Amino acid sequence: KAGVTQTPRYLIKTRGQQVTLSCSPISGHRSVSWYQQTPGQGLQFLFEYFSETQRNKGNFPGRFSGRQFSNSRSEMNVSTLELGDSALYLCASSLRTGDTEAFFGQGTRLTVV
Amino acid sequence: ELKVEQNPLFLSMQEGKNYTIYCNYSTTSDRLYWYRQDPGKSLESLFVLLSNGAVKQEGRLMASLDTKARLSTLHITAAVHDLSATYFCADKTQGGSEKLVFGKGTKLTVNP
Numbered sequence: 001k002a003g004v005t006q007t008p009r010y011l012i013k014t015r016g017q018q019v020t021l022s023c024s025p026i027s028g029h030r031s032v033s034w035y036q037q038t039p040g041q042g043l044q045f046l047f048e049y050f051s052e053t054q055r056n057k058g059n060f061p062g063r064f065s066g067r068q069f070s071n072s073r074s075e076m077n078v079s080t081l082e083l084g085d086s087a088l089y090l091c092a093s094s095l096r097t098g099d100t101e102a103f104f105g106q107g108t109r110l111t112v113v
Numbered sequence: 114e115l116k117v118e119q120n121p122l123f124l125s126m127q128e129g130k131n132y133t134i135y136c137n138y139s140t141t142s143d144r145l146y147w148y149r150q151d152p153g154k155s156l157e158s159l160f161v162l163l164s165n166g167a168v169k170q171e172g173r174l175m176a177s178l179d180t181k182a183r184l185s186t187l188h189i190t191a192a193v194h195d196l197s198a199t200y201f202c203a204d205k206t207q208g209g210s211e212k213l214v215f216g217k218g219t220k221l222t223v224n225p
Contacts, residue, residue, distance in 0.1 A: 031211050043201065043215040056210045090155060094211050102146070102213060104156040 002027065004093045004105035012111045018079040021108045025072050025093030032074040033102065034066060037088040046089075049074055050096075081112045115140050117204050119216035127224050129191050134219045136185040136202035145178050145185040146203045146213065156201065160187075192223045 005024040013019050025032050034046040045058040049068035066076040078085055088109050092102040116139040126132050136145065144163050148156040160169045162178035162185060169176050173196065175188045185202055199220045203213040 033211050033213070035213075042217050043203075043213075045212045045214070048211045050211070056206075056212050058212070092156075092211070092213070100211070101158055101161050102211060103158060104148075106155045 004091055004103055006089075006091050006105035006108050008108060009106060010109045010111075012113060013081050014113055015081055015083060017081050018077060019081060019110060020075055020077045021089055021091075021110075023074045023076075023091030023093075023105060025074070025091075026103060029093040029095050029103075030072050031094040031096060031100070032068055032072065033092045033094070034074070034076050035090045035092065036060075037090060037107075038086075043090075046076065078110075083112050086110060086112045115142075115204055115206055115214045117202060117214050117216040119200075119202055119219050121219060122217055123220050123222075125222045125224065126189075126192050128193055131191065132189050134187040134189075134200055134202075134221075136187070136216055138183050138185075138202075138204040138214075140183075140204065140206075141180070142204050142206075143178075143180045144205050145176075146205065147176050147185070147187055148201045148203065148215075150199045150201065150218070152199075159200075189221070192221075194223050194225060197221055197223045 031050045033048040048056040063079045068074045088107045090107045091105045094100045118137045147159040160176040165180035167178045173190045178185045199218045201218045203215045206212045
């Protein structure tokens with residue numbers, strides 16, 4: 001059974017640019033969540049999608065946005081990149097919401113220069 | 114606001130020794146998750162604890178949950194080098210959300 005797939009694995013962008021990251025959940029999973037991991041702030045929740053609806057959003061500026069498609073694949077977009085956006089972005093897939101186990105993808109390492 | 118605190122944040126131990134990582138959380142949640150992360154890698158799910166008194170074991174790792182004390186522990190028995198990694202505990206907000214709130218992680222180094 002295929003796991004959570006994130007693309008691309010690595011990205012280097014320049015300040016002011018925008019970036020789109022993609023996440024394909026495990027087949028049959030309908031919930032996708034996004035997290036940012038940095039050495040200073042640790043793992044922080046960005047947003048959660050279920051059946052194409054954003055159910056929850058973390059404390060991040062509006063430059064961070066996301067969406068989920070009908071096949072449960074999700075994308076997140078960061079506009080007007082800042083140096084501080086450099087991080088590992090992790091996507092998690094769950095069968096449904098609630099008491100379920102979340103499985104993480106390999107992540108996208110974003111470097112902003 | 115949900116808070117999760119782990120200690121210690123750094124743990125260096127010798128092979129063959131036992132140790133416990135502690136995870137305190139601030140809500141009345143009855144669910145707790147443990148993950149492992151190797152350097153540069155993603156998070157691997159270790160344990161899902163969904164009720165008070167839950168105990169789960171996998172190899173040299175055993176996790177338990179005490180919801181009254183709002184405490185979960187990850188006990189390492191007879192550590193081996195392969196267990197070297199960063200371990201995170203996470204709580205999940207109630208209300209059917211999938212939002213996980215993570216502790217800062219415990220970086221475990223097992224020395225030969």
